[in-house]
Amino acid sequence: MKMLLTGARVIDPAQNINDFMDVLLEDGKIAKIDADLSPSLKTKDRGKIQILKLKGKLIAPGLMDMHTHLREPGLEYKETIASGANAAVVGGFTSIACMPNTEPINDNRSITEFIKRKAAQAALAHVYPIGAISRNSAGTQLTEFWDLKDAGAVAFSDDGKPVMDAALMRRALEYAHSLSLPVISHCEDTNLSAGGQMNEGYYSTILGLRGTPSIAEEIMVARDILIAEFTRAAVHIAHVSTAGSVDLIRTAKKRGIKITAETAPHYFTLTDDALQAYSTNLKVNPPLRSAADVKAIKAGLADGTIDVIASDHAPHARTDKELEFEYAASGISGLETSLALSLRLIHEQVLTWPELISKMSLQPARILNLAKGTLKPGADGDVTVIDPERIWTVNVKSFRSSGKNSPFDGWEMQGKAILTIVDGEIKYDDRAQDKEA
Amino acid sequence: MKFDRKDILGMKDLSLGEINTILETAESFLEISTREIKKVPTLRGKTIINFFFEASTRTRTSFEIAGKRLSADTINISASTSSLVKGETLIDTARNLEAMNPDIIVIRHPAAGAPHSLAKMVKQSIINAGDGAHEHPSQALLDMLTIKERKGFIAGLKVAIIGDIAHSRVARSNIYGLSKMGAQVVLAGPATMLPRDIEQMGIKVYTKLEEAIVDADVVMMLRIQLEREKQNIFPSLREYSRHYCLNACTIKLAKPDAIVMHPGPINRGIEISPDIADDPSCSVILDQVNKGVAVRMALLYLLSGGKE
Numbered sequence: 001m002k003m004l005l006t007g008a009r010v011i012d013p014a015q016n017i018n019d020f021m022d023v024l025l026e027d028g029k030i031a032k033i034d035a036d037l038s039p040s041l042k043t044k045d046r047g048k049i050q051i052l053k054l055k056g057k058l059i060a061p062g063l064m065d066m067h068t069h070l071r072e073p074g075l076e077y078k079e080t081i082a083s084g085a086n087a088a089v090v091g092g093f094t095s096i097a098c099m100p101n102t103e104p105i106n107d108n109r110s111i112t113e114f115i116k117r118k119a120a121q122a123a124l125a126h127v128y129p130i131g132a133i134s135r136n137s138a139g140t141q142l143t144e145f146w147d148l149k150d151a152g153a154v155a156f157s158d159d160g161k162p163v164m165d166a167a168l169m170r171r172a173l174e175y176a177h178s179l180s181l182p183v184i185s186h187c188e189d190t191n192l193s194a195g196g197q198m199n200e201g202y203y204s205t206i207l208g209l210r211g212t213p214s215i216a217e218e219i220m221v222a223r224d225i226l227i228a229e230f231t232r233a234a235v236h237i238a239h240v241s242t243a244g245s246v247d248l249i250r251t252a253k254k255r256g257i258k259i260t261a262e263t264a265p266h267y268f269t270l271t272d273d274a275l276q277a278y279s280t281n282l283k284v285n286p287p288l289r290s291a292a293d294v295k296a297i298k299a300g301l302a303d304g305t306i307d308v309i310a311s312d313h314a315p316h317a318r319t320d321k322e323l324e325f326e327y328a329a330s331g332i333s334g335l336e337t338s339l340a341l342s343l344r345l346i347h348e349q350v351l352t353w354p355e356l357i358s359k360m361s362l363q364p365a366r367i368l369n370l371a372k373g374t375l376k377p378g379a380d381g382d383v384t385v386i387d388p389e390r391i392w393t394v395n396v397k398s399f400r401s402s403g404k405n406s407p408f409d410g411w412e413m414q415g416k417a418i419l420t421i422v423d424g425e426i427k428y429d430d431r432a433q434d435k436e437a
Numbered sequence: 438m439k440f441d442r443k444d445i446l447g448m449k450d451l452s453l454g455e456i457n458t459i460l461e462t463a464e465s466f467l468e469i470s471t472r473e474i475k476k477v478p479t480l481r482g483k484t485i486i487n488f489f490f491e492a493s494t495r496t497r498t499s500f501e502i503a504g505k506r507l508s509a510d511t512i513n514i515s516a517s518t519s520s521l522v523k524g525e526t527l528i529d530t531a532r533n534l535e536a537m538n539p540d541i542i543v544i545r546h547p548a549a550g551a552p553h554s555l556a557k558m559v560k561q562s563i564i565n566a567g568d569g570a571h572e573h574p575s576q577a578l579l580d581m582l583t584i585k586e587r588k589g590f591i592a593g594l595k596v597a598i599i600g601d602i603a604h605s606r607v608a609r610s611n612i613y614g615l616s617k618m619g620a621q622v623v624l625a626g627p628a629t630m631l632p633r634d635i636e637q638m639g640i641k642v643y644t645k646l647e648e649a650i651v652d653a654d655v656v657m658m659l660r661i662q663l664e665r666e667k668q669n670i671f672p673s674l675r676e677y678s679r680h681y682c683l684n685a686c687t688i689k690l691a692k693p694d695a696i697v698m699h700p701g702p703i704n705r706g707i708e709i710s711p712d713i714a715d716d717p718s719c720s721v722i723l724d725q726v727n728k729g730v731a732v733r734m735a736l737l738y739l740l741s742g743g744k745e
Contacts, residue, residue: 202634206449208549208571208606211633278550322528324548326569 001050002026003424004037008054008385012061013358014374023059025381028424033375052419054385060357061373062094062382062422065335066155066364067184067238067262067310070096070127073114074103079315079402081115085124087313087335087401089428092417094382095126095365095372096313096335099159100137107132107143109151116152124427125420126382128154128368130184133172137161142171149179154368157184157238160285162220164190170227177233182260182367184236187220187245188212188286197326199272199287207275209325212287218244225252225259234258236367239312241267241286243296250305260367261300262308265341266332268297268350270407280321280328281407284314298350307363309356311338315403333403337394339386340413347414381424390416440739444556444563447572448613456581456617462735463582463728469506470730480509480741484539487513489566490546495701495726496566496575500543503733509540527551531558541740544568562740570604576700577610579732581618583725584655587696592619597649597691599625599681600659600708601670603632607700608659612638625649626681629670646681653691657698658683658708674707684710688719696721 003025010021010033022037023030032040041049065088071079081098088096098115100106106115112129119127131153135141138161145156156176162185163169169185176183193216198204200211221237225248228235240246240263252259272288282288300306314331321328342360345351351359358373361384365373372382394411396404420428440458445451451459469477485504489497497513504511534542541562544552549569556563567573584591596615602608602624615622616639624631625643636642643649650656661677671677683697697709697719705711714720 200633202637205632205635206609206638208569208609210570213633278553319526322526324527324546324551324554326548 001424002031002048003050003052004041005052005054005059005383005385006038008057008059010059010375011353011357012375013354013362014061015376017375018354023375023383025383025421025424028381030375030377030379030381032377056387056389057418058353058386058388059375060384060386061361061375062420063092063339063360063384063417064095064364064372065091065093065311065313065338066097066308066368067264068096068098068313068335069101069315069331070098070115071315072102072118073111078317078320081118081127082122082124083400083402084313084315084335085119085122085127087399088125089420089422090400090417091335091337092339092384092386092420093125093335094384094420094422095128095370097128097130097154097368099130099157100132101159101161105132105137106130107135107137109144109147112148112151112153125422128152128370130155130157132156133158133163133183134168139163139165139168142168142175145175145179145181149181153181154370155182155184155236157186159186159238162186162188162190166223166227169224170231173227173231173233173235177231180369182234182236184238185220185224186238187217187224189216189219192216192219196287197283198275199289201272201290203272203275207278214242214244214289214293217242217286218248221245221248225249225257228259229255229257232258234260237261239264239267239286239310240297240300240306241289241293243293246296246300246305250300250303253305260307261305262310263297263301263306264310264312265334265338266407268294268301268345269341274407278325279407280323280325281332281405283325283328283330284332285330298345301345301359302350307359308367309338309342309359310364311335313401315401316405317402318404321405331405332407333399333401333405335401336399337406337408337413339417340415341408343388343415381421383421384417385419386415387418388415390414390418392416442740445574445736445740446553446556446563446565448574448577448610448617449572451574451614453617456578456614459578459732459735459739460582460585462739463578463731466731466734466738469734470727475506476508477506478508479738480504480507483509483541483741485509485511485541485543485737486534486539487511488534488542488544489514490516490544491567493545493567495729496545499726499729500566500733503730503737506730507734507737509737527554528558531555535559535561541737564736564740567606569606570609571606572610573606574610575729575733575736576607577614579725579729580611580657580698581614582728582732583698583721584696586728587721588654591615594620594654595623595652596620596655596657597623597625597653598657598659599646599649599683601630601661601665602626602635602659603630604662604665605659611657612640616640623649623653627671646683646687647690650687650691653695655696655698656683656688656691660700660702661704661708663704678707682706682708682710683713685712688713695719698722698725701726
């Protein structure tokens with residue numbers, strides 16, 4: 001089966017392409033990419049080829065979200081692997097990595113294999129499990145990294161149960177390095193953040209909510225930088241939220257330390273003053289920070305300090321959120337709004353198109369050592385087509401994710417994935433509204 | 438002035454005009470509590486639920502007496518645990534209460550913002566009787582009524598609030614209320630008890646009791662929660678009381694006619710010496726309790742659609 005994508009601008013940072021090109025997919029792979037492929041098609045093929053005319057659209061390598069929570073096994077009432085993968089393709093993601101904080105924790109190969117099997121059954125986006133660093137994410141004993149890798153794990157993280165023991169973190173980085181897999185660190189000193197409900201500052205003071213200080217994150221970023229430098233191993237910092245973290249990572253990169261970092265759309269879109277109505281959909285960990293932090297996050301994205309935008313997709317059921325603020329679960333269902341929120345960075349001229357696409361495809365693929373995030377001939381046929389002009393309104397009721405917990409409900413957005421192609425197959429098609437020839 | 442507010446959630450939301458209306462209404466109710474028959478038929482047929490998720494004697498009793506003196510039917514529900522612990526979400530609790538058709542729900546809750554969430558879910562009036570470390574508007578209003586009675590006015594007075602500001606809803610409500618009324622509010626406490634960026638509320642902040650109470654017209658002492666010692670908010674009660682206890686010596690720094698307030702219950706000898714607490718020439722602590730009933734009568738009355 002062949003598919004020709006024609007008439008659109010192609011952005012492929014790996015090949016430095018940002019031009020009008022045709023892309024031909026064949027047998028689930030990228031077959032050709034060139035200025036005009038139509039003359040090269042044999043006449044006898046014409047009937048058998050699916051031609052998609054995409055004038056005014058953008059073709060990008062399939063987007064990758066390296067930080068999601070799919071809740072299965074154990075917490076299927078919040079999300080399943082199938083519903084999460086469905087949300088992924090709606091959001092334009094052909095690949096997602098999922099954190100290990102399921103029940104039970106993904107700390108052994110049987111869980112990793114289960115996730116891979118469920119993802120294969122769903123047959124939507126590629127799903128890459130992240131294995132736990134420590135058994136039951138208890139922070140004491142390493143999991144079997146090698147076995148987890150063989151089963152399909154692409155990285156290790158204890159995610160929301162941060163590794164407080166620096167000696168364990170050191171061993172994790174060293175051992176993962178020998179397997180060429182990264183460790184993803186959720187940087188939070190849990191002594192400093194204990195009881196924290198929101199960013200510590202003026203707004204936590206007037207709202208009477210316990211604050212999580214910025215140093216709870218920054219102290220751990222600094223620690224992990226030092227461990228990475230000492231061990232010469234790679235570390236990836238999850239969901240950077242503070243100006244201080246951006247500074248630390250920027251300096252570490254200049255010193256040649258193997259550090260990469262991601263942030264999530266809410267950290268460059270929302271600030272802590274938004275919590276004044278105690279809306280639990282704004283409760284997230286790390287918490288929404290100050291306007292100065294948002295500015296620093298944008299600067300970090302612009303100068304390359306922050307490599308990746310990942311949604312930290314954290315779906316929850318109504319029963320987890322319709323509670324007193326202190327008792328409500330943290331997290332935002334982010335897969336279906338991540339791209340549109342990130343596109344605002346282009347409208348604000350924080351990022352160029354190739355920079356943005358790179359942070360949402362090529363960069364996460366490189367960090368996870370996956371041969372993805374490019375449209376080079378021979379690469380997997382994962383493609384995301386974006387309509388940069390489409391105006392649409394976020395409606396959580398129409399989310400394919402089971403998690404309707406989004407503070408962006410009702411927001412008007414510009415720009416949307418309209419076609420998500422995985423291994424050469426269309427998994428999401430929202431071209432219906434475009435009636436052009 | 439017309440009072441058309443559905444809920445009383447915090448001093449942050451109340452305008453100067455609304456505060457004055459409440460205080461004037463409360464003043465007019467003071468007399469009822471001195472009568473032999475302490476009851477007027479004003480709220481006959483109205484139902485008030487006192488819904489307390491946190492232990493409270495004086496506030497709950499004060500609201501109950503206030504309702505009864507206005508002839509409302511008052512019901513007390515005490516839940517020692519939160520709705521979450523019971524396995525019931527706040528929305529279910531709210532819907533259940535709503536279905537019983539009360540007129541006003543008075544709520545105290547350990548989680549900041551819980552009354553605000555409840556107010557959005559139900560059509561009944563909500564009065565916040567204290568939410569976490571956030572607000573306690575009826576306490577601030579009774580404090581202001583006490584000050585007004587003693588001093589004749591509030592504008593221009595210097596009010597020093599001393600103690601654990603970080604965990605105090607009384608402090609926050611008073612900062613908002615007193616600032617709106619034109620008082621100068623200053624705070625003092627060890628840095629561990631001063632929440633971050635509190636000076637952005639437009640007030641002066643000190644770490645020494647002696648600095649804050651110089652020339653104060655009103656000294657408001659806050660209750661120390663004894664269990665905070667374990668959280669390293671302060672090293673020991675002994676050390677705290679040596680430096681932050683209001684006593685005969687430190688009170689001399691305030692104006693000679695300064696009044697001393699405390700939201701209660703007091704820890705004698707820890708934040709306030711018994712001599713000061715019991716000295717009728719400066720202590721208005723029991724007066725505050727007395728004013729509390731009138732203020733709560735005013736709130737119930739105004740929310741029930743009463744006209745000034």
